[in-house]
Amino acid sequence: MATTPAPATKPLHLVYTVTNIQHKVRMLDGTKVSYSSWVKLFQLHAKGYKVMSHTDGTQSPAKTDTEYEAWAEIDAIVLQWIYGTLSDDLLVRVLVTESTAYEAWSRIKAIFLNNKGSRVAALEHEFNNLTLKSMSSLEAYCQKLKELGSQLNDVDCPVNDQQLVLQLVRGLPAEYDIITSYINQILPTWETACSMLELEHHR
Incomplete structure (x- = not known):
């Protein structure tokens, strides 16, 4: 069977x-x-x-x-x-x-x-006015700027690497003028720019 x-x-x-x-x-x-x-x-x-x-x-x-x-x-x-x-x-x-x-x-x-317009305005203001002096360290400054860039991307206001680098050096105090000038000339990647600033800071 x-x-x-x-x-x-x-x-x-x-x-x-x-x-x-x-x-x-x-x-x-x-x-x-x-x-x-x-x-x-x-x-x-x-x-x-x-x-x-x-x-x-x-x-x-x-x-x-x-x-x-x-x-x-x-x-x-x-x-x-x-x-x-x-x-x-x-x-x-x-x-x-x-x-x-x-x-x-x-x-x-x-x-x-939702409410993209008001979020974009608030984030752009913070992004454009962030300075190293307002942060506890260079590392915190770089991290905060990167976070703001990501948040702007979230609300369809894209921030590319070049804009990040330009804003990064814009918020630096006078003692970084030499490295700032060099970074503005070569416009390296975000990671490279942060590494250059770290080296200058330790130097």
Whole structure:
């Protein structure tokens, strides 16, 4: 008597293999980690673990669909990823009782991309007026300027390497005049300009 073969078991979805998303995606706080950087990192892992459809607006299965329960479980995990990579301040603003991953994703996007005009004006003012004297160290100055550049990129006001370098030297005091003049002439990359200033500072 022939035996009926057992139905093939569906392989475990890759999303279940992630034990700690914070080891893969840095915490979004809007300053040290900009929105655009967080999105790039998150989407990189979402693509690798085959869950991009949970953040790109793809229609979910109907609740009557046999696939819905499995989809809802995976969506809950992606939602945990999102909530788990937000700073406490941001989490309070987007955490709701009932939400899909895409809804939470959209709420975060709205926080960073709504009211662009006023955000651009405030960020540009801070970027254009930042000086070394207002910061605790040269390293902090360079880091802050880079962060402001990233935040401006988030609101569709791109800041390229050359603009960063020009603003970097613009905010330096008179004792850096020689190296400032040289940097203005050769316009090196951001990393090179920062390294040159560090060497001059130690010298």
